[in-house]
Amino acid sequence: MATTTATLSISSADLLPSSPLSISASSTLMKAGTSVGLLMMESGSGELTVAASNNGVVLKEATTAGVGTAAKVYICNKATDPTYYIQIKLHDAILGRLYAGDWMFMPWVQGDTDAEISLEAEGGTCHYEWAIFKEGETMVART
Amino acid sequence: MATTTATITLSSADLLSNVLSFSDTTTLSIAGSATGLSLTSGLGKTNFTIAAPASRSKIIYRADDAATSGANKVYLKNLSATPSEFFTVYIDQEEMGRLYAGDWAFFPWSATQGTLETFVVTATGTVAVGDSWTFDGITTTSTSTALNTFAQQVDNEHYPNWTTSISAAVVTFTARQAGVNGVVTGTTAITGDTLVDLADSNFTMPITSGAAGTRSEADIVVESSVVTTMDLEHILINE
Numbered sequence: 146m147a148t149t150t151a152t153l154s155i156s157s158a159d160l161l162p163s164s165p166l167s168i169s170a171s172s173t174l175m176k177a178g179t180s181v182g183l184l185m186m187e188s189g190s191g192e193l194t195v196a197a198s199n200n201g202v203v204l205k206e207a208t209t210a211g212v213g214t215a216a217k218v219y220i221c222n223k224a225t226d227p228t229y230y231i232q233i234k235l236h237d238a239i240l241g242r243l244y245a246g247d248w249m250f251m252p253w254v255q256g257d258t259d260a261e262i263s264l265e266a267e268g269g270t271c272h273y274e275w276a277i278f279k280e281g282e283t284m285v286a287r288t
Numbered sequence: 289m290a291t292t293t294a295t296i297t298l299s300s301a302d303l304l305s306n307v308l309s310f311s312d313t314t315t316l317s318i319a320g321s322a323t324g325l326s327l328t329s330g331l332g333k334t335n336f337t338i339a340a341p342a343s344r345s346k347i348i349y350r351a352d353d354a355a356t357s358g359a360n361k362v363y364l365k366n367l368s369a370t371p372s373e374f375f376t377v378y379i380d381q382e383e384m385g386r387l388y389a390g391d392w393a394f395f396p397w398s399a400t401q402g403t404l405e406t407f408v409v410t411a412t413g414t415v416a417v418g419d420s421w422t423f424d425g426i427t428t429t430s431t432s433t434a435l436n437t438f439a440q441q442v443d444n445e446h447y448p449n450w451t452t453s454i455s456a457a458v459v460t461f462t463a464r465q466a467g468v469n470g471v472v473t474g475t476t477a478i479t480g481d482t483l484v485d486l487a488d489s490n491f492t493m494p495i496t497s498g499a500a501g502t503r504s505e506a507d508i509v510v511e512s513s514v515v516t517t518m519d520l521e522h523i524l525i526n527e
Contacts, residue, residue, distance in 0.1 A: 149300035149308070153392055155363060157292035160328055160525070166292065168331065168523065170365050170392040177388060178372040186303055215374075215388050219298065221312055228320040230359075233396065238382035239506065241396025244359050246314045249395040250296055252377060252385030260383065268320075276298070 146182040149174045149278060151217065151250060176280050177215040188276035190223075193231060193266035201234055201263035204275060212256030216279040220264075221248035222271050229268040236260055242267075255279065289324040292316040292525060294361070294394060318527045319359040329353065329524040333367070336375075336512035336520065345378075345511035349524050351504035352465050354399040358527035362508060365392040367519040375520055378509040386513075399526070400506040402466030407478055407498030411435040411442075411457040413490035421493045422482040423461075424449055442493075463501055472498040 155168040174183045193202065204220070222231045222243040230242040233249070236259045243249060254260045264273065293315050300308040316325045334346060354360040366375050368389040377384040377393065387393060415438045420429040424447045430438045435457040443454035449469070450461045463469055471478050478495045485491040512518045 147300055147303040149298065149303050151392070152297040152299075153363070153394055154295040154297075155292065155394075155523075155525075157290055160290040160292050160324075160326070161330070166328075166331070168363065170363075170521075172390040172392055174391075175371065175388060177386065178374070180371055182303075184303075186308075213386070215386060215391070217385075217391075219296070227317065227322055230319070232398075235379060235382045235384055238379045239398045239400055240379055240384070241398045242319065242357065242359060243396050244317065244319060247316075247359070247396060248294075248296055248312045248314055251393045251395045252387050252391060254383045254385045 147184055148182050149186075153250070174217055174278050175215060177213055183215065183217075183278045183280060185279050185281060186276060187279075188274070190272065190274045193264055193271045193273060195266050195269065198265045201232075201265040204262045204264050214255055214280040216253045216255040216277060217250060218253045218262065219248065219250050219274075219276040220262075221274045222246065223273060224269065224271040226269055229266070229271050231271050231273060232265040232267060234263045234265070243273075245271075253277070290326045291324050296394070316361055316525055317359060319355075319357065325359065325361070325525050325527060327354075327526050329522075329526075331521065331523045334510075334520045334522065336510075336518045337516075345509050347507050348510050348520070348522055349397070349399075349508045350465060351399040351401045351506040353524060354397065354526035356401045357398050360397040360399055360524065360526035361394065362397045363392065363394045363521075363523045363525075364510070365521040366390060367521055372513075373516075373518055374513045375518070376511045376513070378511070380505045380507055380509070397508070397524075397526075398506060400504065402502040402504040403499075404466050405463040405469045405472055405499065405501030406461060407472045408458060408460045408496045409442075409478070409493045410459075410496045411439045412492050412494060413485075414487075415491045416485075416487040416489055418486045419489075419491050420484045422484075423447070423478075423480060458496070465504075467501050467503045469501055472500045
C-alpha cells in the first residue's frame with residue numbers, strides 16, 4: 146500500500162478581527178472504510194479556451210469500479226488574470242468557480258454514472274492542473 | 289479587506305517511483321478581483337446523532353448564506369476516527385462524494401440561490417381594539433382603531449420565517465429563505481393566517497399581491513453513514 150498525505154492550512158490574521166484564523170487538517174488517503182492507502186493516481190494539465198469549453202468539457206468520467214470508493218480530486222486554475230475562472234460542475238450541478246490561482250480538493254463519488262466532473266473556462270483561456278487519487282478502475286477489454 | 293490564504297500539500301514517498309510532493313497556495317479573493325474575501329461563518333462543528341435514515345442529513349450551508357456565483361469557499365472535515373464512518377456530501381441533490389474518517393475537502397461554491405417567496409397584505413375595513421391577526425405563529429392584537437397603526441404593529445413583529453416592510457396600511461412579507469413555502473398559492477390567497485374581527489366590522493387583511501418562491505439548488509447537504517455520533521468540522525468563507 147501507498148501512503149499519500151493531503152494537508153490543508155487556512156490562515157488569516159484579519160478575517161476575524163478578534164482572533165487569528167488558523168485551520169490545519171491532514172489526512173492520509175485511504176481506501177473506503179479501511180486503513181489501506183489509495184493505490185492509484187492520475188494527473189495532468191491542460192488549457193481551456195472559452196470557446197472550446199463553452200458547454201463544459203469532461204475532466205473525468207465516472208466508472209462503475211468507483212462505486213462507494215474514497216476517490217479524491219485536486220484541480221487548480223493556473224490563470225493569472227483575476228477575472229478568468231473555471232466553472233466546475235458535478236454532472237448537472239454547478240459546484241463553484243475556481244478563479245485565477247484557486248485550487249480545490251474534494252471527495253468524488255466516481256462510481257455514479259451521473260457524476261462526471263466537467264470544466265468550463267470563462268473570461269479567458271485558463272491553464273489548469275489536476276490529479277485524481279483513487280482505488281481502482283475497470284479497464285476496457287480489447288476488442 | 290482581509291487576507292486569507294489556503295495551502296494544500298500533497299505528498300507520498302511510495303505512491304509512485306518518484307517522490308510525490310507538491311504544494312499550492314491561494315489567497316482567497318472575491319470574484320474577479322484581488323480584494324480578499326471578508327465574510328465567514330466561523331469555524332463550526334456539527335454533531336450527527338439522528339437515528340432515522342430519512343432525517344440523518346443536515347444542510348450545512350444554505351445557498352442564501354453566500355453570494356450567488358461568488359468566489360465562496362467551503363471547508364469540511366470528518367472528525368471521526370473510525371475508518372468505516374463517512375459523510376456523504378451533496379450539492380443540492382447531486383452527490384459529490386464521501387469523506388471518510390479524517391478526510392477533508394476544500395472547494396469553491398457558487399451558492400446558486402432560488403427566489404424568496406413574497407406577498408403583500410393590506411389592512412382594510414374598520415379595525416377595533418382587540419382585533420387580531422395571526423401569521424407564522426405570531427399574533428398581533430390591535431391597540432388602536434387606526435388601520436395604519438395596526439399595520440405598523442404587524443411590521444414591528446419578528447416573524448421566524450419572514451421579514452416585513454411597511455407603507456401606510458400595506459405590509460410586505462418576504463421569506464427569510466428561498467423556497468417553495470406554500471404560503472402564497474397565487475396572487476389572491478395566502479395560507480396559514482387567522483384573523484379575529486371582534487366587532488364584526490369587516491376588518492380584513494387580504495393579500496393584494498404575491499409571488500411564490502423557488503428553492504435553492506446549491507445547498508450543501510451532508511449525511512452521516514451511521515447512527516452513532518459523528519462530528520463534522522466546517523467553515524464557509526464568502527463574499
